[in-house]
Each structure stands twice: as C-alpha cells, then as structure tokens.
Amino acid sequence: MTLNEKFDNILNMKEKEMTFETALKRLEEIVTSLEKGDVSLEDAINLFEEGIHTAEICKAQLESAEKRIKELIKNSDGTFSLSDFQFDVK
Amino acid sequence: MEEKVYTVREVTRLIKKIIEQGIGFLWVRGEISNFKAHPSGHFYFSLKDEFSQLSCVMFREENRKILFKPENGMELNTYGRIGLYEKQGVYQLYVYDMKPVGIGDLALRFEELKKKLKEEGLFDKEHKKPLPDFPLKIGVITASSGAAIQDILNILSRRAPYIEVIIKPVRVQGEGAAQELAEAMKEFNEYKDVDLLIVGRGGGSIEDLWAFNEEIVARAIYLSEIPVVSAVGHEIDFTISDFVADLRAPTPSAAAELAVRDKKEILDGINHLLQTMKRLLFSNFEQKSEKLKSLTKRYGIARVIDMIRERKQMVDEYERRVISKVSYLYSIKLQIQDGLYKRLNGLDPSAVLGRGYSITRRIPEMKIVSSIKDINLYDRLSIEFVDGKVRTIVDKKNLRTTEDSETKEKKTKNNINSD
Numbered sequence: 001m002t003l004n005e006k007f008d009n010i011l012n013m014k015e016k017e018m019t020f021e022t023a024l025k026r027l028e029e030i031v032t033s034l035e036k037g038d039v040s041l042e043d044a045i046n047l048f049e050e051g052i053h054t055a056e057i058c059k060a061q062l063e064s065a066e067k068r069i070k071e072l073i074k075n076s077d078g079t080f081s082l083s084d085f086q087f088d089v090k
Numbered sequence: 091m092e093e094k095v096y097t098v099r100e101v102t103r104l105i106k107k108i109i110e111q112g113i114g115f116l117w118v119r120g121e122i123s124n125f126k127a128h129p130s131g132h133f134y135f136s137l138k139d140e141f142s143q144l145s146c147v148m149f150r151e152e153n154r155k156i157l158f159k160p161e162n163g164m165e166l167n168t169y170g171r172i173g174l175y176e177k178q179g180v181y182q183l184y185v186y187d188m189k190p191v192g193i194g195d196l197a198l199r200f201e202e203l204k205k206k207l208k209e210e211g212l213f214d215k216e217h218k219k220p221l222p223d224f225p226l227k228i229g230v231i232t233a234s235s236g237a238a239i240q241d242i243l244n245i246l247s248r249r250a251p252y253i254e255v256i257i258k259p260v261r262v263q264g265e266g267a268a269q270e271l272a273e274a275m276k277e278f279n280e281y282k283d284v285d286l287l288i289v290g291r292g293g294g295s296i297e298d299l300w301a302f303n304e305e306i307v308a309r310a311i312y313l314s315e316i317p318v319v320s321a322v323g324h325e326i327d328f329t330i331s332d333f334v335a336d337l338r339a340p341t342p343s344a345a346a347e348l349a350v351r352d353k354k355e356i357l358d359g360i361n362h363l364l365q366t367m368k369r370l371l372f373s374n375f376e377q378k379s380e381k382l383k384s385l386t387k388r389y390g391i392a393r394v395i396d397m398i399r400e401r402k403q404m405v406d407e408y409e410r411r412v413i414s415k416v417s418y419l420y421s422i423k424l425q426i427q428d429g430l431y432k433r434l435n436g437l438d439p440s441a442v443l444g445r446g447y448s449i450t451r452r453i454p455e456m457k458i459v460s461s462i463k464d465i466n467l468y469d470r471l472s473i474e475f476v477d478g479k480v481r482t483i484v485d486k487k488n489l490r491t492t493e494d495s496e497t498k499e500k501k502t503k504n505n506i507n508s509d
Binding site: 051 | 370
C-alpha cells in the first residue's frame with residue numbers, strides 16, 4: 001500500500017471507526033515516519049496534513065463529552081439499555 | 091524469732107512465678123474494650139464478659155499476622171499466656187493470636203479461600219489484563235448511594251470529563267450483595283461496550299466488606315474479559331477481590347485516578363506531537379533546499395551556469411558591437427551624403443562666381459590664370475563674372491606681400507571695363 005492509499009484509507013474512515021486510541025497511535029506513527037527523514041517532500045506534506053486531521057479527531061473526542069453518566073439496565077429479553085443515572089441520596 | 095520481711099520486688103517475683111508456672115498457655119474468650127493501637131505498633135485492650143475483665147497486650151510482632159481490625163465490642167477467642175507485669179504488679183494476658191467469634195470465623199474463611207484460589211492460579215500475574223491506555227467508557231459497579239460513587243464521579247469529572255460513565259448500582263453489603271456484584275460483572279461482559287470496570291465500595295468493617303471476599307465475586311472478576319480495577323474500602327483493607335483484579339486500587343478515588351488519563355495531559359501530548367511534526371516538516375524543507383543549494387554549487391552545474399552567463403555576455407557584446415557598427419555606418423553614410431552634396435555643389439563654377447569670385451583668363455589663349463606669375467604687364471585678360479565678362483589690361487603688377495594684397499585687388503577692380 002502506498003502512502004497515498006494509506007492516507008486515503010484514513011480519510012475515508014468514518015470518524016466513529018477511528019477510535020481515540022488508534023488515532024493517537026497513528027499520530028505517533030506519523031511523527032516517527034517524519035523523524036526518519038527519508039520521506040520525500042510530497043509524502044512529508046501528505047503525512048503532515050494527515051497528522052493535523054488525526055489530531056483534530058482526537059481533540060474532538062476529548063472535548064465532545066458533556067458529562068455523560070448512565071445506568072446500565074438489562075431488559076427482560078436480555079438486551080441492554082442505558083438510562084440517566086440518579087443519585088440515590090439516603 | 092522474727093518473721094521474714096519481703097521486699098515488694100521479692101513478693102512480685104513470687105507471685106509471678108506461681109502464676110506463670112501454674113497457668114501457662116490457654117484460650118480465652120471475651121469482648122474487646124478499651125482497645126488502643128499504640129504508635130509503637132502494640133495493641134492494648136481488655137477482654138471482658140458480664141462478670142470480669144482481663145487486661146491484654148498483643149505485641150507488634152504477633153498482631154501483624156492478624157487479618158482483621160480488632161474493634162471495641164468484638165467477640166474474640168484469644169490465645170496467649172497469663173503473665174505478670176512486675177513494674178505495676180498487674181497480671182495480664184499476653185496475646186499471641188486472636189480470632190473473631192460469631193460471624194463464622196471470617197478470617198479463617200478468608201485464609202482458606204485465598205489459599206484455594208491462589209493454588210488455582212486466579213491471582214497469577216500472567217492472567218492480569220493490561221488496562222487500556224486511553225479508556226473512554228468506564229463501567230462502575232458499586233452502591234448508588236455512599237461515598238464511593240461520589241468520589242469516583244468527582245475525580246472523573248475533574249480529570250477526565252471526556253469519559254462516559256456507565257453505572258450498575260448494586261448492594262455492596264449484606265445478604266445477596268455477592269450475587270449482585272457477580273451478576274453485574276457478568277452483565278457488563280455481555281454488554282461489552284466499556285473499556286474497563288471499577289468494582290468497589292467505601293470503607294467499613296470486615297463484615298461490611300465481606301462480599302468482596304466471597305468466592306462467587308472473585309470468580310466473576312477472574313472471568314471478566316473487561317479489565318477490572320478493584321477499589322474496596324481503605325488503603326489497609328485487602329480483600330480476595332483485590333488479589334484477583336487486574337489492578338488493586340487502594341480506594342475508589344484512587345481507582346478513578348489510576349484508570350483514566352488526565353485530559354490536560356493528553357492534550358499536551360497531542361500538541362507536543364503536532365509541534366514535533368511541524369518542526370520535522372520544516373526541517374525536511376530545509377534539508378531539501380540545502381541539497382538544492384549544494385547541488386548548484388557543484389562544478390558541473392556551476393559550469394553550465396557559467397556557460398549560460400558567458401553566452402549571455404557574448405550576446406550582449408554582439409549586440410553592442412552591431413549597434414555601434416550600424417550607427418557608425420549610418421553616420422558615415424550621412425557624412426558621405428553631405429560631402430557629396432557639397433562637393434557636387436562646389437563643382438559648379440557659377441555657384442562660386444555667385445559668391446563674388448571671378449575667373450580670369452589670359453587673352454588670347456584663354457587659359458585660366460591662377461597665379462600672378464603667369465601674367466605680364468599689359469597683358470590682356472578676360473574676367474568672367476557670374477553675369478558676364480570684361481576685358482582688361484594689366485597696368486600694374488604687384489607680387490603679393492601681406493600688406494599690399496588689398497591695393498592690388500583694388501587696382502584690378504578699378505580697371506574693369508564693360509566688355
């Protein structure tokens with residue numbers, strides 16, 4: 001797979017599929033590739049753009065969460081649902 | 091004969107000998123009161139029943155081995171020997187071991203289960219799952235009331251507000267607590283969509299924490315495919331669950347701290363990577379342009395560039411030369427034209443005559459005279475003007491000296507007659 005194909009793969013990924021952890025790892029890989037220094041200028045620019053994009057995905061995930069606290073409920077048919085958690089103040 | 095008088099010390103020694111040799115080691119049952127854990131590490135307390143009270147001491151070397159916290163009111167079986175403390179003259183029980191009574195001897199059950207599960211390999215390090223580096227969803231199994239859930243949520247919202255928390259409220263003590271804990275663990279493993287589990291509760295007595303020492307809970311933790319962090323009671327409380335869990339946190343707050351990454355820390359990390367990336371890209375640019383520079387400096391390339399420059403210079407040179415040549419030729423042409431014109435003009439004698447000159451010829455041969463030397467006195471001359479001729483006779487002749495050239499002319503003119 002050429003670098004451009006890899007790049008396309010990442011960009012075409014739905015952001016949902018790109019987990020926070022894979023995105024962060026990818027960002028580290030990009031930096032490592034750039035560190036090797038044997039990258040052509042064109043590839044370097046592509047990597048750089050991909051890195052910016054990946055970092056944005058990570059940051060978005062960190063910022064997105066309004067405080068989400070749910071309660072796990074097992075339904076009688078064996079499926080699960082989440083409801084808002086209520087503190088049980090005694 | 092006087093009776094022997096003993097010193098206090100001698101009497102004390104006597105009693106000590108009788109008591110210590112006469113009684114020896116024994117088990118004593120009673121309720122703890124006046125319990126004091128001295129900073130030196132020794133325990134001082136009394137055992138009492140409804141009729142009597144017995145002072146007890148348990149030295150640090152012995153009490154380190156017990157697995158529960160003695161508390162006032164607790165019913166104990168203690169093993170030790172009766173001794174006498176000479177300095178104060180009091181007898182007391184030197185305790186070597188103690189076991190709680192009534193709740194089925196929990197410490198013993200604890201030891202038995204611990205030994206059994208350890209032999210089965212439930213505590214093996216190889217079985218412990220690594221915690222995810224960057225969890226986003228955390229399952230929490232604990233009571234919906236109490237300090238544990240509050241502490242966990244406080245820490246998470248402060249350090250990692252990006253975390254989604256899914257809580258399964260359960261009873262954590264009393265009848266059925268162990269079943270609920272195990273069931274919750276199973277449910278999360280069916281649900282799957284959490285990165286790790288925190289299982290725990292706040293501090294309490296050994297009985298309060300007991301559910302976390304039940305085999306069913308230990309096995310549920312062991313079977314979990316989701317990494318489990320145990321967080322039971324305080325730092326000093328160890329439960330079977332702690333030994334099985336992938337990570338033991340000393341408290342629920344600590345579990346939250348250990349499980350997640352600080353948001354700021356992650357953001358700093360990302361920004362650092364971005365900075366490094368920018369720097370590397372920039373240095374890549376620099377490298378390439380340096381390479382370009384050094385290439386142009388190399389002799390071959392430099393020669394080509396020189397040749398181009400030389401050619402350019404030559405072109406300039408040619409251009410300059412052509413221009414100067416052309417303009418030279420042009421100026422020559424102008425000169426020639428002008429000169430020709432003048433010369434052609436000069437060739438027409440009438441033009442000369444028009445400016446006041448005249449042509450003198452000697453009669454009879456009519457030869458043009460250009461020097462006075464060709465003329466003799468009384469020669470006849472024909473003088474041609476622009477508009478006619480006269481005949482004249484030379485009556486005087488002066489070879490020119492500078493001062494009299496004018497008089498001669500005058501003379502000549504004076505002798506002009508119409509022809």
